[in-house]
Amino acid sequence: MFISNGTRLRRYLNVQREKPGTIEDIVLEHVRADVKPAPVSWYQGKVWANAEGGVVLSGLPQNPIRRVTIRNCRFHMPGGRDEQPTGPVPVMGDQYPEFHLFDPLPAWGMYERDTEDTELIDTVFTKRAPDVRPVRVKEENEERKDAG
Numbered sequence: 508m509f510i511s512n513g514t515r516l517r518r519y520l521n522v523q524r525e526k527p528g529t530i531e532d533i534v535l536e537h538v539r540a541d542v543k544p545a546p547v548s549w550y551q552g553k554v555w556a557n558a559e560g561g562v563v564l565s566g567l568p569q570n571p572i573r574r575v576t577i578r579n580c581r582f583h584m585p586g587g588r589d590e591q592p593t594g595p596v597p598v599m600g601d602q603y604p605e606f607h608l609f610d611p612l613p614a615w616g617m618y619e620r621d622t623e624d625t626e627l628i629d630t631v632f633t634k635r636a637p638d639v640r641p642v643r644v645k646e647e648n649e650e651r652k653d654a655g
Contacts, residue, residue, distance in 0.1 A: 508535065511565040512572060530566065531573035538580040544587075559588060560612035561632075566621035567598075568647075578628040586615050586634030596620065596646070614644035621647055 514527050542561045561582050566572035592611045596618065612618045616632035619625055622645070632642050 508538070508540070508561065509563045510572060510575070511563065512567050512570055514567065527567065527570050529570065529573070533572075533575045534578065535576070535580060536578045538577075538582075540581070541583045542585060544585045559585070559610065560614055560616065560618050562617040563612070564617075564619045564622045564625060565596075565598075568621055571621040571623050572625075573623045575622065575624070576626045576628065577630050578626075580630045582616060582630075582632045584615050584632060584634045584638075585636065586638035587636035588615065588638045588640055591639050612644075613640055613646075614642060615640045616642040617644075619643075619645040 510530060510533070512527060512530050540561065544559070561584050562577070564572050564575060588611065592613050596612060598620075615634055615638040617627075625645075
């Protein structure tokens with residue numbers, strides 16, 4: 508599950524967007540996911556990798572994702588990473604937010620950045636193999652920390 512907000516401001520139905528849209532008030536219920544690792548391949552001359560995670564909520568410092576409820580869900584993840592990723596998760600901004608570009612995520616289950624009021628209710632994450640990363644990581648962009 509990948510929910511990401513960006514600043515692409517692309518034209519839609521001949522109308523130029525002036526500001527990013529909002530992502531808020533989302534409810535996901537009764538999801539059962541058996542997540543499989545994606546094989547590494549090439550796309551447009553770049554590595555098409557595996558972000559090694561399952562649930563991603565990635566907002567923007569100036570426009571966070573708000574009020575997401577994940578209820579009665581089960582996510583069975585591959586796990587299997589024996590080293591903690593060291594680099595930052597890239598902010599896609601005006602690029603198309605391809606999931607593989609987030610490789611690798613700092614959590615094996617759920618990664619959040621620039622979100623408000625995310626609620627997990629009766630939701631379980633399991634993994635097939637041991638993994639050094641935590642099940643869930645929530646980060647805020649430095650711009651958001653400074654502003655708030």
